[in-house]
Amino acid sequence: MRIALGVEYDGRPYCGWQSQPNGMTVQDNLQQALTQIAAMPVSVNAAGRTDTGVHALEQVVHFETEAVRPLTAWVRGVNALLPDSIAVRWAHVVPDEFHARFSAQGRSYRYLLINRPVRSAVYAGRAGWFHQPLDIALMQEAAQYLLGEHDFSAFRAAECQAKSPVKCLSRVDIYQDGEMLVFDLAANAFLHHMVRNLVGCLVYVGKGKYPPLWLAQVLACRERSLAAPTFSPDGLYLRHIKYDAKWGLPQIQDSGVRSVK
Numbered sequence: 001m002r003i004a005l006g007v008e009y010d011g012r013p014y015c016g017w018q019s020q021p022n023g024m025t026v027q028d029n030l031q032q033a034l035t036q037i038a039a040m041p042v043s044v045n046a047a048g049r050t051d052t053g054v055h056a057l058e059q060v061v062h063f064e065t066e067a068v069r070p071l072t073a074w075v076r077g078v079n080a081l082l083p084d085s086i087a088v089r090w091a092h093v094v095p096d097e098f099h100a101r102f103s104a105q106g107r108s109y110r111y112l113l114i115n116r117p118v119r120s121a122v123y124a125g126r127a128g129w130f131h132q133p134l135d136i137a138l139m140q141e142a143a144q145y146l147l148g149e150h151d152f153s154a155f156r157a158a159e160c161q162a163k164s165p166v167k168c169l170s171r172v173d174i175y176q177d178g179e180m181l182v183f184d185l186a187a188n189a190f191l192h193h194m195v196r197n198l199v200g201c202l203v204y205v206g207k208g209k210y211p212p213l214w215l216a217q218v219l220a221c222r223e224r225s226l227a228a229p230t231f232s233p234d235g236l237y238l239r240h241i242k243y244d245a246k247w248g249l250p251q252i253q254d255s256g257v258r259s260v261k
Contacts, residue, residue: 116179156224
């Protein structure tokens, strides 16, 4: 039997999603809890990896098991065994041809950025911070150059394992909620560090270091060295994985955390 799960987590306590020998990852904790419920080893496949400190509102995974359990066991039962910072939101039986990663049609991320002179205590680890005033209109103008299908090599980490740097970015929305700036991005797929690198460049434009057209020039040059440094992981959230309706996966609302919903 193949089962898909929707998983939410606070990435602060973990060394990212991907399993590591030290066991301090989201995947390791989830697999340990699932193994206890199944009473046999369970290995999960995820829609995508997240780095150390990066959060998820809905990571999607699937796993195989011969254990016959009610779906509530894969949600409430697993949650009872997980740390408070990880929670299964839903479980759904899927056909064998479903794959959390390869069946995904798109992914969306949200980046939260506190824009004020002093850092936030309440949002420490949950939002990025930039001390200088940022011009949202300039950032919104620059973001338009990113839309569509492009080679995003300039925003790709050196260790990125993607076969191609060409991705189609369908959405880059930037708006303000009090002292919080919200960046919403959606694409068919993202490169390693792509969102954080894009946010870093948008901040450069917002503080007046470069004009909006500079972002188009960086994109065209395809040189990582020309772009801004990788921004903090603190405010990055994997928000949603898009799948074809034929899989029947649950449609859920985002977390009620302020400015993340």
